[in-house]
Amino acid sequence: METLVHSTEPGKKPTATKASRGKRIRARMWKDRYLYLLLLPGLLYFIVYRYVPMLGITIAFKDYSPFMGIVDSPWIGFDNFSRIFESSEVVQVIWNTLIISFLQIIFAFPAPIILAIMLNEVANPLLKRVMQSVVYMPHFLSWVVVVGIVTIFFRNEGLVNDLLREAFGAQQTIGFLTEPQYFRPFLILEVIWKEAGWGTIIFLAALSGVNPALYEAAVMDGASRFRQIWHITLPAIRSTIIIMLIIRLGDVLEVGFEQVFLQLNAFNMHIGNTLDTYVYFKGIQQSDYSFSTAVGVFKGLVGLILVMGANKLSKRFGEQGVY
Structure with a gap:
């Protein structure tokens, strides 16, 4: 049974709690689990090949050296971007x-x-x-x-x-x-x-x-x-x-x-x-x-x-x- 939080204002219907809304979402996702399973390969493709490589953007703000790695390379800010217009x-x-x-x-x-x-x-x-x-x-x-x-x-x-x-x-x-x-x-x-x-x-x-x-x-x-x-x-x-x-x-x-x-x-x-x-x-x-x-x-x-x-x-x- 859903837990309801009754509004103190007259004329308004009681609203469901956040927990009950989450329960309904999980139930709907389980019902459509096979559709989400079909979505998974495409989602993984974009995560692995589109979003994860975006972490490499930090190289643009560093004096990157392959021997030092992305984390240890010195930070130089917008110097590389200044070179574009110079x-x-x-x-x-x-x-x-x-x-x-x-x-x-x-x-x-x-x-x-x-x-x-x-x-x-x-x-x-x-x-x-x-x-x-x-x-x-x-x-x-x-x-x-x-x-x-x-x-x-x-x-x-x-x-x-x-x-x-x-x-x-x-x-x-x-x-x-x-x-x-x-x-x-x-x-x-x-x-x-x-x-x-x-x-x-x-x-x-x-x-x-x-x-x-x-x-x-x-x-x-x-x-x-x-x-x-x-x-x-x-x-x-x-x-x-x-x-x-x-x-x-x-x-x-x-x-x-x-x-x-x-x-x-x-x-x-x-x-x-x-x-x-x-x-x-x-x-x-x-x-x-x-x-x-x-x-x-x-x-x-x-x-x-x-x-x-x-x-x-x-x-x-x-x-x-x-x-």
Whole structure:
């Protein structure tokens, strides 16, 4: 029998004690024990691989030495963070990262939206499924394979240069992989080719909830396909687009380590070295663990601030945020 604490104020019902509420929670958890058991592997994954490693953030505030360990290494406060803004090399790396990231937002982020709308307009269900399968496939290729394909096609003795010489009479070989001006366009095009199809899944799911009667009414009013897309399709997925954009802003300093690292060389290092590759060079190759950790913490804080700011801004304009 539950123990009740009666309120002294008239007109109020008696409330259950903390002990009785805890008993009910334990009973409900025992009833759903198999669901919690299914939750356990995912929970353990995040605890072991996401939260426990966060203890290593303290390295950013120390002059860390592997021989002394994290605990015994001397505390130096925010000196490593000061180095971030004092080093012209780091400023250049941050600038490179921001340029590549914003180019991805401008060109690569809308690509799955446009592709999802195009797939949604396909009337034949069989053709639609085949096209979806085809555009999904590049996502399952690793960046090593993608960069390898690009290298084979665009190297000096590759297919593209051979085609330019044979078909168009080009006299000089174009260094697609060595000339700096081609580096960033290649990164963006590779991201679009590899991830645009996979990104359509969320937007196609949002489009599946659009009421077909809206399109029927628009046809009766004489609206063209473009007007239907502009006034029905895009407003229907607007909240999804905003949520995905907020999530993307959280990774504004995350442009992909493998893709960039595999295409870096002495010719494009000055415009291609990003925060991820810089942390690798400083932390792994030069053993400057404290400074590289500080750069990683700085990157995470910038992403957190951008997500919170974009989420608050979207709610101020009446849209649904992430939280």
